[in-house]
Amino acid sequence: MNKECRQLEALLSEYTDGSTSVGEAARIEAHLAGCARCRETLRDLRRLKAALANLPPLRPPAGLKMRIQEQAGAAGLITKQPRYRLRPTAGWVLAAAACLLLAILLVTGLGPATAPLTDSSAEMKDIFHDLRNAETLYLNAIDRMDQLAALKMNEMPPQIRQTFETNLALINQTLAESRTYVLENANNPRAWEHLLAAYQKKVEFLSLIIETDLS
Amino acid sequence: MGALAGQPNQDAICGMRLLAGKDDIAFSQKIASGDARAFEEFYDRFATRLFSIAFRLCGDAGLSEDMTQEVFLHLLRKIHLFNGQASLSTWLYRVATNFYISYLRSYRPKQYPHESEESLHKHLDQKSSQQSSTLHHRLDLERCLAQLPDGYRTIIVLHDIEGYKHEEIAEMLNISPGTSKSQLHHARMKLRSLLQGVEP
Ligand SMILES: [Zn+2]
Numbered sequence: 001m002n003k004e005c006r007q008l009e010a011l012l013s014e015y016t017d018g019s020t021s022v023g024e025a026a027r028i029e030a031h032l033a034g035c036a037r038c039r040e041t042l043r044d045l046r047r048l049k050a051a052l053a054n055l056p057p058l059r060p061p062a063g064l065k066m067r068i069q070e071q072a073g074a075a076g077l078i079t080k081q082p083r084y085r086l087r088p089t090a091g092w093v094l095a096a097a098a099c100l101l102l103a104i105l106l107v108t109g110l111g112p113a114t115a116p117l118t119d120s121s122a123e124m125k126d127i128f129h130d131l132r133n134a135e136t137l138y139l140n141a142i143d144r145m146d147q148l149a150a151l152k153m154n155e156m157p158p159q160i161r162q163t164f165e166t167n168l169a170l171i172n173q174t175l176a177e178s179r180t181y182v183l184e185n186a187n188n189p190r191a192w193e194h195l196l197a198a199y200q201k202k203v204e205f206l207s208l209i210i211e212t213d214l215s
Numbered sequence: 216m217g218a219l220a221g222q223p224n225q226d227a228i229c230g231m232r233l234l235a236g237k238d239d240i241a242f243s244q245k246i247a248s249g250d251a252r253a254f255e256e257f258y259d260r261f262a263t264r265l266f267s268i269a270f271r272l273c274g275d276a277g278l279s280e281d282m283t284q285e286v287f288l289h290l291l292r293k294i295h296l297f298n299g300q301a302s303l304s305t306w307l308y309r310v311a312t313n314f315y316i317s318y319l320r321s322y323r324p325k326q327y328p329h330e331s332e333e334s335l336h337k338h339l340d341q342k343s344s345q346q347s348s349t350l351h352h353r354l355d356l357e358r359c360l361a362q363l364p365d366g367y368r369t370i371i372v373l374h375d376i377e378g379y380k381h382e383e384i385a386e387m388l389n390i391s392p393g394t395s396k397s398q399l400h401h402a403r404m405k406l407r408s409l410l411q412g413v414e415p
Pocket of ligand 1: 004005031035036037038039
């Protein structure tokens with residue numbers, strides 16, 4: 001890269017934002033006309049800016065609202081306690097996820113005797129950190145699938161639609177309970193397995209809805 | 216569908232940004248009074264964006280949950296200060312963003328990377344231009360954003376995602392607008408190189 005590229009490249013971000021002076025803009029444009037490398041940088045910067053501006057919002061995890069309500073209530077910042085509380089039924093979740101779980105256990109080699117891990121394991125902390133990040137992105141992907149599935153269900157005859165809705169409600173319930181179980185056992189790999197299995201089930205079911213041939 | 220009944224109306228939210236009207240003030244007073252139902256509405260309207268800002272500022276789901284929780288408590292304590300000079304949403308996001316910045320500053324020492332332009336160019340020179348077509352897959356973008364050094368990520372989030380001006384960012388971060396501009400350029404170039412997968 002030559003000296004002029006180096007000088008002008010520092011201005012390409014501002015040029016992308018339309019905030020360079022008329023003189024600077026003219027100099028950049030004259031250079032761009034003869035420099036493919038800087039044209040490519042400019043194109044990438046423009047795409048990047050557009051992609052960043054269009055990032056969709058990320059949904060906060062279920063249960064956060066309730067935790068904030070409890071905290072705010074305890075601090076005297078809101079007067080009434082929330083109206084309901086989701087009851088985790090871990091036993092039921094265990095039963096529902098059992099089949100998928102067995103497969104996961106076989107693959108990962110984690111036996112049922114594995115004890116819940118403590119905070120002291122730095123490596124595991126790192127893994128849980130990755131799991132939570134993955135979950136956030138996963139949830140948002142599922143959100144988009146949810147929207148596609150809702151559109152598809154709108155086109156379905158009422159009876160078929162009813163069946164899908166009932167099953168989807170069941171899956172959502174399992175998911176909510178698995179999520180609560182994870183919230184209360186965040187450092188237990190088993191709890192994460194249940195949750196991920198429940199997500200997997202939902203993805204499979206939503207795919208089924210989206211791919212249903214209505215013709 | 217019934218499941219959507221509790222969702223906030225997006226158009227209503229967008230409209231509200233433009234009006235710093237009596238509704239905003241009345242709503243803020245209701246929240247400040249400790250009304251539990253007003254809080255629920257408050258949460259439903261603003262939690263998604265507040266969580267998104269937190270997540271993108273820190274790149275960590277667990278930490279952003281804590282940050283969102285703390286910011287709501289902070290906003291509940293401060294909301295009586297809202298005076299209607301800006302719309303409620305503008306005011307809230309600004310107060311929340313300032314809170315997040317100082318939260319992260321005390322959470323871990325601020326690190327503004329001072330990577331030289333030469334070393335950025337070194338990364339860029341290695342890349343092949345063919346890779347650019349896959350540049351902006353959204354998940355890649357989120358992942359690379361989370362990998363950016365803290366200072367770079369902050370500038371990108373504030374300017375390119377949240378839409379703050381350099382003057383506003385300068386005030387929030389206690390730096391000069393010129394520094395904000397040059398940091399933004401370095402941050403974008405770094406993000407571009409991360410997306411191209413040339414990082415060591
Ligand atoms: Zn050039």
